[in-house]
Structure formats: C-alpha cells, structure tokens
Amino acid sequence: MITYPTYLSAPHDFIIAQISDLHLSKHDEHSFDKFLSVLDLALTHKPNLLLLTGDLVNDGVGEIYDWLFDVLKNTNIPFLCLAGNHDVTHEIGHDLPFDERTFLPIPADERLIKNHRLLIELPHTTWQILAVNSAVNGQIYGQLDDKNLDFLKTNVAHNLPTLIALHHHPTSVGSAWIDAHILKNHDKFWQVLAHTLHPPHIICGHVHQAHILPNTHGTLYTCPATSRQFTPHQDKFGIDTLASGFRLVRLHDNGKLDTQIYRLMS
Numbered sequence: 001m002i003t004y005p006t007y008l009s010a011p012h013d014f015i016i017a018q019i020s021d022l023h024l025s026k027h028d029e030h031s032f033d034k035f036l037s038v039l040d041l042a043l044t045h046k047p048n049l050l051l052l053t054g055d056l057v058n059d060g061v062g063e064i065y066d067w068l069f070d071v072l073k074n075t076n077i078p079f080l081c082l083a084g085n086h087d088v089t090h091e092i093g094h095d096l097p098f099d100e101r102t103f104l105p106i107p108a109d110e111r112l113i114k115n116h117r118l119l120i121e122l123p124h125t126t127w128q129i130l131a132v133n134s135a136v137n138g139q140i141y142g143q144l145d146d147k148n149l150d151f152l153k154t155n156v157a158h159n160l161p162t163l164i165a166l167h168h169h170p171t172s173v174g175s176a177w178i179d180a181h182i183l184k185n186h187d188k189f190w191q192v193l194a195h196t197l198h199p200p201h202i203i204c205g206h207v208h209q210a211h212i213l214p215n216t217h218g219t220l221y222t223c224p225a226t227s228r229q230f231t232p233h234q235d236k237f238g239i240d241t242l243a244s245g246f247r248l249v250r251l252h253d254n255g256k257l258d259t260q261i262y263r264l265m266s
Contacts, residue, residue, distance in 0.1 A: 007119050008119075009120070010121075012253060014122060015046065018205075019035075024057045024064050024068060028058075051129075052080070054087060056084065081112055084168075085135050085136070085140050085167070087135060088138070089140070091103055115130070115148050123253055126161075129163045130164045130200075132164070134166040135167055135168075141168070142183040143183065156192065161257075162201070164218075166183070169206055169220065173222060175232060175233060190217050194216075199218045204220065204222055210247070223247045224247070243264045
C-alpha cells in the first residue's frame with residue numbers, strides 16, 4: 001500500500017518534477033529505459049516532489065506498477081501518481097488504424113490517486129497541490145466526477161496559492177485530433193475555479209506536448225512525454241522529433257510559480 005504525503009516543507013523554493021505519459025509496456029522495452037533516463041535527469045535538479053500525471057502503464061499491467069513504485073520509492077523522494085486513460089483502458093489492435101481498435105475498461109491500480117490534497121509549507125507562504133483523477137475507464141477522453149469537482153470546489157475556497165494536477169487537458173491545445181479527447185466537462189472545471197482569490201496553476205499530461213496556455217481563471221501547463229512526442233498544432237496525429245522530457249516547477253515563497261522544460265540529449 002502506498003501512503004502519499006499530505007504535508008511537506010522547504011526552506012525556500014519547493015521544486016516539483018512533473019513526469020508524464022510513460023506508457024510502460026512489455027511490448028516496448030525502450031519505454032522503461034526512456035523513463036529511467038528522464039527520471040535520472042529530473043533527479044539532477046534535486047526535486048522535493050515527483051508528480052506523475054498519468055498514462056504510467058499501458059493496459060494496467062500490475063507487475064509493471066510494482067516495478068514503477070519500487071523505482072520511485074528507491075529515490076527517497078516523495079511522489080504522487082495519477083491515472084491516465086491508458087491506466088484504465090485495455091487497447092486491442094495497436095497495429096490497426098485508430099478507428100478500428102477496441103477499448104475495454106479495466107480497473108485502476110489501487111495505488112493511483114483518486115483525489116489528494118498536499119500542503120507545502122514555505123517560510124512565509126503555504127501552497128496547496130490538488131491532484132484529481134480525470135481518467136474514465138474504457139475511454140480516451142477525460143471527465144471529473146461530482147466527487148472530484150466537489151473536492152476542488154472545497155479546497156480552492158481556502159484561497160491559498162494552488163497547483164492542480166490531472167491527466168487530461170481542460171482547454172484546447174490546437175491539435176484537433178487530441179482536442180477531441182479533452183477533459184469532457186472542462187466547462188464545469190473552469191466554473192469551479194472562477195471565484196478563487198488566487199487563479200490556480202494547472203498541470204496536465206495526455207497531449208505529449210509542452211504548452212503554456214493562460215485562461216481567465218488560471219494557467220494551464222502541459223508536459224512533454226517520457227515516451228514519444230506528438231507534433232503540436234496539427235489536425236491529424238503526428239510524431240515529433242523532439243526528445244523525451246519533463247516539466248520542472250518551482251513554487252516560490254512569494255506565491256509565484258515558474259517552470260521550465262528539460263529534455264534528454266537527442
């Protein structure tokens with residue numbers, strides 16, 4: 001059983017390494033090496049937290065989660081792990097055109113977060129990280145159920161500087177094919193954030209691209225994948241030549257945030 005932290009502190013900046021879309025699979029031995037290389041790169045920045053935002057294991061294979069959680073525990077760094085659509089969906093027909101494949105629902109691994117609040121205590125500021133599950137069993141698109149929407153509504157009302165983490169993107173990234181699999185009830189998500197004193201920062205995976213997308217009620221930061229990268233601003237699916245990477249996020253003691261993308265050497 002994984003026990004996730006509910007309270008952490010730092011003497012100055014709090015550093016988060018967001019790692020996303022690992023797609024670990026027995027059918028792709030390179031997926032494990034890519035993840036380990038990205039993790040090693042992230043560890044050079046001495047993060048206070050590892051935040052994994054979904055699509056960790058293709059088809060929900062239990063022994064691969066065992067391997068992943070052992071690797072994470074051996075870093076001796078606190079971590080949070082969310083599900084993505086591939087964690088709760090068995091995809092049949094990888095070699096077939098996309099519209100000819102079959103998607104079957106499977107249960108999420110019990111070690112993945114449904115929702116979680118983590119308080120970050122800095123000398124003069126308390127941040128909160130709100131992690132919510134957007135994965136829907138057997139579906140590519142995302143959705144927040146009423147419990148998760150209520151969880152967000154309750155906690156953003158504390159009016160603390162806030163970072164929200166989920167798998168699916170709640171606003172368009174300008175690629176028609178992946179925007180068809182957006183957070184389906186994104187309108188309700190943004191409504192929940194509409195009356196916060198501090199517009200939250202939101203991080204997600206799913207799109208295999210790096211973007212910063214301001215919104216009236218918060219800013220969305222998307223993450224490169226540790227697996228393959230998708231070509232941005234394309235109506236049809238395409239693979240980019242960019243290397244695997246991760247997003248580094250710094251929560252400052254003044255309530256501000258800054259972030260950078262780091263990639264492996266090609």
